[in-house]
Amino acid sequence: MSLTTARGVARNVLFSSATQAWSLLLALVSIRIVVNGLGPDAYGIFAIAGVLLGYVAFFDLGLTPAVVRSIAIHRATSNAESVERIIRTAFAALIVLGLLGGAILALLTPFLVGSLLHIPSSLQADARFVFYLASVAFVFNMCLVIFAAIPQGLQRLDLLSIRNLLLTTGTTVGQIAVIEFGGGLRWLAAVSFASNVASLAVFAVLAPRLVPGVKFWPRISGDVLRELGAFGAKRFVSQVGVQAVFLLDRIIVGAFLPIRAVTFYSVPLTITQKFLVFHGSITNAYFPAASELHGLRDAARMRRLYLTAMKLNAVIILLLVSIVGGFARPILDAWLGPAFATGSAAILVVLALAYGLTALVGVSAHLTDASGHPGWTATYISASAVVNVVLSLILVPRVGAIGAAYAMLIQNGLGGIAFMLWVQWRLLRLSIGQMMNQLIRPLGAALVITVFALLLSPHLHGTIQVLLALAAGTGLYLGLTWVLGVWDERERRLAWETISTAVPLSRRK
Numbered sequence: 001m002s003l004t005t006a007r008g009v010a011r012n013v014l015f016s017s018a019t020q021a022w023s024l025l026l027a028l029v030s031i032r033i034v035v036n037g038l039g040p041d042a043y044g045i046f047a048i049a050g051v052l053l054g055y056v057a058f059f060d061l062g063l064t065p066a067v068v069r070s071i072a073i074h075r076a077t078s079n080a081e082s083v084e085r086i087i088r089t090a091f092a093a094l095i096v097l098g099l100l101g102g103a104i105l106a107l108l109t110p111f112l113v114g115s116l117l118h119i120p121s122s123l124q125a126d127a128r129f130v131f132y133l134a135s136v137a138f139v140f141n142m143c144l145v146i147f148a149a150i151p152q153g154l155q156r157l158d159l160l161s162i163r164n165l166l167l168t169t170g171t172t173v174g175q176i177a178v179i180e181f182g183g184g185l186r187w188l189a190a191v192s193f194a195s196n197v198a199s200l201a202v203f204a205v206l207a208p209r210l211v212p213g214v215k216f217w218p219r220i221s222g223d224v225l226r227e228l229g230a231f232g233a234k235r236f237v238s239q240v241g242v243q244a245v246f247l248l249d250r251i252i253v254g255a256f257l258p259i260r261a262v263t264f265y266s267v268p269l270t271i272t273q274k275f276l277v278f279h280g281s282i283t284n285a286y287f288p289a290a291s292e293l294h295g296l297r298d299a300a301r302m303r304r305l306y307l308t309a310m311k312l313n314a315v316i317i318l319l320l321v322s323i324v325g326g327f328a329r330p331i332l333d334a335w336l337g338p339a340f341a342t343g344s345a346a347i348l349v350v351l352a353l354a355y356g357l358t359a360l361v362g363v364s365a366h367l368t369d370a371s372g373h374p375g376w377t378a379t380y381i382s383a384s385a386v387v388n389v390v391l392s393l394i395l396v397p398r399v400g401a402i403g404a405a406y407a408m409l410i411q412n413g414l415g416g417i418a419f420m421l422w423v424q425w426r427l428l429r430l431s432i433g434q435m436m437n438q439l440i441r442p443l444g445a446a447l448v449i450t451v452f453a454l455l456l457s458p459h460l461h462g463t464i465q466v467l468l469a470l471a472a473g474t475g476l477y478l479g480l481t482w483v484l485g486v487w488d489e490r491e492r493r494l495a496w497e498t499i500s501t502a503v504p505l506s507r508r509k
Helices: 006-038 040-054 063-076 080-116 121-153 157-180 185-210 222-246 248-256 259-295 299-326 328-336 338-370 374-399 402-428 432-459 463-483 489-508
Strands: none
Touching: 006 040, 006 157, 006 185, 006 259, 006 299, 006 328, 040 121, 040 185, 040 248, 040 259, 063 080, 063 121, 063 222, 063 259, 063 338, 080 121, 080 222, 080 248, 121 157, 121 185, 121 259, 157 185, 157 259, 222 374, 248 259, 248 374, 248 402, 259 299, 259 328, 259 338, 259 402, 299 328, 299 338, 299 402, 299 432, 299 463, 328 338, 328 432, 328 463, 338 374, 338 402, 374 402, 402 432, 432 463
């Protein structure tokens, strides 16, 4: 029996988007407090530690998306035994990889602190503590992967969203409390570590209830490992490229420039990477659904699902690009002060454009993976990573931290759109005209909002004025999507039904 329904996918997107909106609000509040409380140098160390933990997505060797896809396909064909073997095999492999990755990070810590990064001597002891703690957290995060993959593969993103909502809120409150009570970098890292442990505990309780009767003791099955590895190996190549593009930029900035430059780059990066979080709210729902439809060979529904996901993705991302890019300077001025606005506003504009392009292309990348062609994504991302890293190494020493933002924008502008068009035609026979039919109206609305923001920005002073301008821009954009006919009658009806039933559904389940 297929789990993929229009209402089910819409519910997953709604829960994920609402959670990410709340996470963004929390980040806007907490970053200001943490940056001011720690200072630029210490926050730069905290940001680098976050980069290192981000390598969980790299070191799983592609097993995470392979597990999500395999659970979706095997559950659709009612193969419960295969689902259990997938879970146990992946769990065993991820434990081994987590221990290995944590050990490598611990061994590299003296080199990172003493040689690679320009860390002031007064902060080196704290930096070693933070990086050693990150190596332990790495192990917990790797174990967490399998428990998070189960609800995603079963298209229960509502449960993932509720968990993320609670833990993100708790982590943010803890971080703010640390700063307000005079705690330093070590206590801040400890709060983040506690959040990782809590996440693992929550999922360890939740996952067995989603797959009753399934044993979770780690055990390798050779045929399952080959199945996961065949997909995961190509997906791993993509992840290597993704990590090079999304994480090495801060390492490169920190290697060539004073550590405070990492902070001036990381603050706008934190904002624009949230674009991908909202984008992920769509693709996390789209990927298991598309995988299931591919397993059932339902090409017609797969095409409709892609077009809907593409349009919804474009509407959200174009809104974010237009208001963040257009209001870049007043946002940073009101949030962190004129010094940050001067140092980071241009970076924020360039990164908004770059990550907007990345998010637009992302649905096509998930289409290739769901269709069993991860090699296509791997080839594109590998080429993009080479371009991005080379350009960053050339530009950062010459033009400063903004060089890493330029590298991202150029890399996406060169290949991203071409890749998207090619994939759509090869897999779904969608033409450029059909794609533009999904994009032209939200693009028109975004251009209007961009002009509105650029004209209004010089006159904004203070947090209240900026918030009112952001709210006005968002409201105007949503109104334009209605006036321009972005949504058809079926989509409007589905949206209303999903919103009106989301809370009762979540309580019932």
